[in-house]
Amino acid sequence: MSPTMAGDDHGTVEARYGAEAATHFRNQGFWADDSLSSWVDRWARERPGSRAVSDGVRELTFAQLSNQSARLAIRLLELGIHAGDRVAIQLPNWVEFVMAYAAINRVGAILVPIMPVYRHTEVLHILQSAEPKVVLTTGNFRGFDHAAMFRELRGEAPSVSRLIIARSKVVDSSFEERIDDTVAEGQSATALAAQLGPYPHSDQGHAIIYSSGTESTAKGCLHTWNTAAFTARFLARDVFRLTAVDTMFMPSPLAHTTGIEIGILAPLIAGAQIHLLDVWDPEIALARIQQFACTAAASATPFVRMVLDTPSSRRHDLSTMRVWLCAGAPIPTTLAMEFAEVFNQGTLLPLYGCTEVGVATVCHPDDDLETISTSDGRVLARGVDIKLIDHVGERVGAGQEGEICYRGPGAMLSYWRDHENTRAAIDDEGWHHCGDLGRVDADGYLRVTGRLKDxxxxxxxxxxxxxxxxxxxxxxxxxxxxxxxxxxxxxxxxxxxxxxxxxxxxxxxxxxxxxxxxxxxxxxxxxxxxxxxxxxxxxxxxxxxxxxxxxxxxxxxxx
CATH class of the missing domain: 3.30.300.30 (ANL, C-terminal domain)
Structure with a gap:
């Protein structure tokens, strides 16, 4: 059903899920035959002048996002990038990240996001593992020259043949080019579409997102468009309840699963706007939420505490914010109550997930305060199964602690080119062993209690x-x-x-x-x-x- 993908024995949808399960996922609406780039082009046709993405310095309408991503996609083709090739991005939360992501998807290449804070050691490991042919990055950002780092690593990462640089005037013409020159005005949208051909298959490789986990080196989680978009579709519809009038505020790095699935995919599937913050500052965050009338957000729980502790938080009009999702730490009752007060009855909701499976459980806006502060929610959608097992692999009962295991449409295909870790994480029945401990109550609400991972x-x-x-x-x-x-x-x-x-x-x-x-x-x-x-x-x-x-x-x- 899907094109062949590099990786181990779970590197295709057929190997990971089987044809019957894949058909079931489609019939139930968990998966679809669309793509990131097809959504971008749809909104460009229907609402060309509406703002799609902004970052406080630059912004793009849907028409501009579609046009510029198509021009970059043409350039990627010229550089020899085709379906299944990897293209890496190490950029801050800028509009160029979203545009480049759409371009990578348009040619069927696989996104390899790299966290902006990563330096030589972590970056080299990812380059040698994923072997991207092209890297999109920037020059000096927050006192560090990213382009110079990639120049230094070039000899140890021979797969990289080209750097495309955002917001930098200094380039080495033999190895680099400026993204602004690449996406300059030229052919019409119709001519670009004719050159690009059909959209990529939704079951082919879409992204390799690296997650450190417990091992000493990061593992690449191979997702298709459908496994990545599953989380985004149901968060957008059932939790955030996004429409075209909404704006997603994203302070978490776009190179992280939260940034990709919640910051980019969820709003673009819903046709909502995206507003990005490249350097975390709670004062600036509050000002941006007010300025861009942001209605939804997601971050680690400590970000919310910092926002609420900011003296100016009571002076901003934050009434547009409806839902803020939090991960990484529990939400105390006092924090949820304080958030509702400052954000004019906005709701702070917990979730549980990981790079391997996206969002597994989440609370909903209709859940009461006690549920929000004492659980990590129920399964994201009816297609997700969660079970807890003891040390010998037997399922435990309600209220008993066990290892959290996930099975459903959002799970990765495999760890990239890592058969051993893939087999250790995914059992013969398709359950992904998350390595975290938890309890599930009689109503199906999960509470994460600890972790097996160090x-x-x-x-x-x-x-x-x-x-x-x-x-x-x-x-x-x-x-x-x-x-x-x-x-x-x-x-x-x-x-x-x-x-x-x-x-x-x-x-x-x-x-x-x-x-x-x-x-x-x-x-x-x-x-x-x-x-x-x-x-x-x-x-x-x-x-x-x-x-x-x-x-x-x-x-x-x-x-």
């Missing part, structure tokens, strides 16, 4: 403790290390590193920060905010580090 959720982003540990162990003065989370009111969790050192001389937080960012070149959010030097790490008789002891110790230092 991760820190900092500001809604999953950080692998093992990855940070492996970087720290390369420091010449560090003998042993264990990384654990500790609670933080603003970000949910922060990173604490317990270290033993060679000569007994403690290393400061600034020492560690300098080493990780300058020597190891890792993203700043992975740098520990707390470093504690101890004589030896607590271990079990079998030699495993007793991280629960260290978590208690790290937590006690902030009380």
């Amino acid at each position: 991760i820190i959720i900092r500001g809604g982003q999953n950080l692998s403790a093992r990855e940070i540990e492996e970087h720290l162990l390369t420091h010449p003065a560090i003998k042993d290390v264990a990384v654990v989370p500790y609670p933080d009111e603003r970000l949910g969790e922060k990173v604490c590193a317990f270290i033993t050192v060679q000569d007994g001389t403690p290393l400061s937080v600034s020492d560690i920060r300098s080493f990780l960012t300058n020597k190891r070149k890792v993203a700043i959010q992975k740098v520990p905010e707390k470093v504690l030097t101890i004589d030896e790490l607590p271990r079990t008789a079998s030699g495993k580090v007793q991280k629960f002891v260290l978590r208690k110790q790290a937590t006690s230092t902030v009380r």
